[in-house]
Amino acid sequence: MTGAHVGLEQYLVVSALLFSLGLLGVIARRNLLVIYMSLELMLNAANLALVACSSFHHNLAGQVLVFFIITVAAAEVAVGLALIVALYRLRPTTHVEDLTSLKL
Amino acid sequence: MIPDLAFYLLAALTLLCGFLVVANPLSRNPVTSAMFLVLTIASLAGLFVLLRAFFLAAVQVLVYAGAVMVLFLFVIMLLDLGAEERRAIKRLGLLAGGVSVAALAVLVRTAIHESPRALPPAGPPLEGxxxxxxxxxxxxxxxxxxxxxxxxxxxxxxxxxxxxxxxx
Incomplete structure (x- = not known):
């Protein structure tokens, strides 16, 4: 794989690594905002895989899907951050371990 | 040759900045994470250009690096998170994260390995x-x-x- 011409596989490996980083952030970090950024990282990894597949399979449908993903992600970020701000007004913390009222 | 070199450069930049978003050894400040997320997204836009998805590269920079990240920074500054920085990362969380990432890596590796390799013949490059x-x-x-x-x-x-x- 090393030194070879860059193909689909290389792009997919980068995408998988980026997704793993995002997953690690969501599970290991405890700051609500950083968790949110890690979610964005995972979405972007999926976007990269879609664009790479679309480009190597000569099919534009993947890029249209990425366009929709970016739009939905923007809406998701807006609503999520509004929720975080509303939560912060109720309890001034962004640390997930301080928000345990729903825990058994 | 030059596109290959550009790919490796941009991929390394993407992964490095992505790592610094999640686990920056020097700073636990969310603002630093947000700044590295901007860099990650910009280098991803570079990868999109290499894949000839020009429109998506532009949208990526405009929507993600522009609008979404401004929103993030705006909220971080609004919340005033000075006291939130110093807290140890839990061992259990780190362990669980490592295990699930390893499981995911095995899964993806198997999926890529097992998938049929029938790419269509390289025709004229697709212009996005x-x-x-x-x-x-x-x-x-x-x-x-x-x-x-x-x-x-x-x-x-x-x-x-x-x-x-x-x-x-």
Whole structure:
């Protein structure tokens, strides 16, 4: 794989690594905002895989899907951050371990 | 040769900045994470250009690196998170994260390994230019496009409702 011409596989490996980083952030970090950024990282990894597949399979449908993903992600970020701000007004913390009222 | 070199450079930059978003050894400040997320997104836009998805690269920079990250920084500054920085990362969380990432890596590795390798023959490179993408978007994918516009409207109304002083 090393030194070879860059193909689909290389792009997919980068995408998988980026997704793993995002997953690690969501599970290991405890700051609500950083968790949110890690979610964005995972979405972007999926976007990269879609664009790479679309480009190597000569099919534009993947890029249209990425366009929709970016739009939905923007809406998701807006609503999520509004929720975080509303939560912060109720309890001034962004640390997930301080928000345990729903825990058994 | 030069596109290959550019790919390895941009991929390394993407992964390095992605790592610094999640686990920056020097700073636990969310602002630093946000700044490295901007860099990650910019280098991803570079990868999109290498894949000849020019329109998506532009959208990536405009929407993600522009609008979304401004929103993030705005909220971080609004919340005033000075006291939140110093807390140890839990061992258990780190362990669980490592295990699930390893499991995911094995899964993806198997999926890539087992998948059929029949790529179509390399024809003329696919141009993800605005014209061809727009044609597809407004013909074949018109209904999803309209649904997404309604979704954006719903999100806007929801955000306005959520940011009211008393949620009634």
């Amino acid at each position: 230019a605005t014209g061809s993408l727009g044609e597809l978007l407004f013909r074949q994918y018109l209904l999803p496009f309209e649904i997404v516009s309604v979704l954006l409207l719903v999100a806007m109304v929801g955000v306005i409702l959520l940011s009211k002083k008393d949620l009634k």
